Amino acid sequence: MLMSPGLRKFVPTTHVSVSVGWIGALAGFLALAITGLISQDALTVRSSYLAMDTINRFVIVPAALLSLATGIVQTLSTPWGLIRHYWVLFKFLIIVTATFMLLLKSGPISQMASIAAETPLAPADMRGLRLSILGHAAGGLAVLLWAMALGMYKPKAVTPYAMPPKPSRPGTSTTT
8 A cells, every 4th residue: 555655654643642542541541440439429439430431432432443443554554564473463453352342341331421420329339340340441451551562562573474575676786
């Protein structure tokens, strides 16, 4: 896929910005999940779950989808490719899985926000769901940090689908 020089810079810039934003939004979400679980103040608990639903709907989910989309565009438009290097393939699988899990968990997050909007929550109310939301947020953050580390360290191993090196042009020497 051929891209103009400007687009070649725009795509990875967008990908990194959105991906780091996803991590930051998830860290804020995790802080709210902890607050919602441990606070003894009913208004603080209610506010935490309402804010979590808003952050999830309007920041985290769009960031996840945009990160996935820009990552695919980037892999198809660079020499890294999608299946040439294990780190790219693993990172892709991590992001697909994290996005899928996020979409599955969005319903329970909205459910918790609806419950919090309608009734005050005692510390023991909906404890299983609250712990599940907290656990998924913490796990999601760990997984996203792992994907970021793969993108930074880029382990050298290549898949069997890696392109062989291009042959040298006639008349040029490969020895020095």
